[in-house]
Amino acid sequence: MALSTSEKDFKTRIEDSMNDTFMRKAVAKSQDDQWVKRETSRKELGNWEEWREVGEQIRQHTLTHLDYYLEQFAENVTKKGGKVFFARTEKEATDYVEAVVRAKQAKKIVKSKSMVTTEIDLDQVLLGIDGVSVMETDLAEFILQMDDWDEPSHIVFPDIHKNREQIREVFAEKLNYTGDNEPKHMARFARQVLREFFLEADIGITGCNFAVANSGMVNLVTNEGNADLCESIPDTQIVLMGMERIVPTMADAEVMDNLLSRSAVGQSLTSYITFSGPKLSEEADGPEDFHVVILDNSRSNALGTEFQSVLQCIRCGSCLNVCPVYRAIGGHGYGSIYPGPIGAVLSPVLGGYEQFGELPYASSLCGACTETCPVKIPLHELLIAHRRVMTDELKMKHGFENTQMKVIAKATASPFLFKQAMTFGHAGVSMLGLHHDAKIDNMYQFGGFVSGGFGLIKGWTQVRDLPRPPKPKDNFRNWYKNRAKKGESNE
Known part of the structure; x- marks a missing residue:
């Protein structure tokens, strides 16, 4: 699955999402629970705003000196016997991984959850190699894979x-599961399936939450321990990371882990915080052959621009969990593997405005995303910046919508x-259709409200009451x- 997750146009995706009542209820409940x-976990940490300040400083400093820290990281990995490859494009990244798989004559590959591998559609590339089978080992990703590689709808979840019954049906059809839809029973069944695959795997592929520059270590943050098995059992490990996912020191990584765990799942720390690299001589397990693929894939487009701060993102999904638009349309409505406010900012940077130019407008600009971001990315300001670039600099907003705005501007x-x-x-x-509602006193005292219309008016009245003037x-x-004529005070 590449950066784009749908061939449908934006309006069709929105309509489909709005009609998915279960998804909308599930998202709403998740947002409320996660809040x-x-x-609670942020309050327990104490001085949350100071932690955010430190997190922002670490990320900004790293991005300002990104070339230095990437070179330092690569040197330290190489000193330990690992290999580092810098990929400018997704094809360069997938070609490198495919070359390693073919050289190893690998047959079974286990993968832990990784947004980067999804971004470059690595699963499908690997499945295109004769005799190779791939298994997603994160439980949620495993479920999506079993359901014919269904699209993810959240960064963390x-x-x-x-729902549980849909998952049971998938397991029954694809894995001959005969149990009930109790989550713990299905999770136990999935674990049995995955453990057999782990023990037979030739290569483990993981993402990277943070790469530690001064040690060459890779920091993985998980709740299920599947990433630890991906890196410790197979003889070969391949790490894929966005080039921005780096911190200078272990102390910086500890700050990031605290921010990430509390913002992503509301825990003081997730179940597994792992720092790893090539297997050392005194270690009993770990990869003999260790590869790190550092991906650009248009991230450098943001460096030195007003959009550089989007690269501070630590993929916690906190902005999705407070966004009213995400609450209404879920993840699939965005058509990108990066949904929500962060996706609305990042997707146009990575994929361009022609493909994702509608996403910056999928926002109420309420600022909740900016307020909750643990590394203080000004998300709503960046959404406005995208709109300005498309409208003023690229002159993309032409057509009927632009004509309407010009007419309104001239009239006012x-x-x-x-x-x-x-x-x-x-x-x-x-002429636009009026209705009366006696239940609301004085709301429509001038003859009801607008329920129809066209263009911009229709977009408004479909979801809001517009009282008649x-x-x-x-x-x-x-x-x-x-009042003035009658001599009454207007103060």
């Missing part, structure tokens, strides 16, 4: 759109036209003038 867990800027709109607004809106004699300006 309690997240805020990729199968949030599925002209006293004469504005007065005409005020005069004829009550009568003119009558008052008659000219009842509008505010006339009311104000009449």
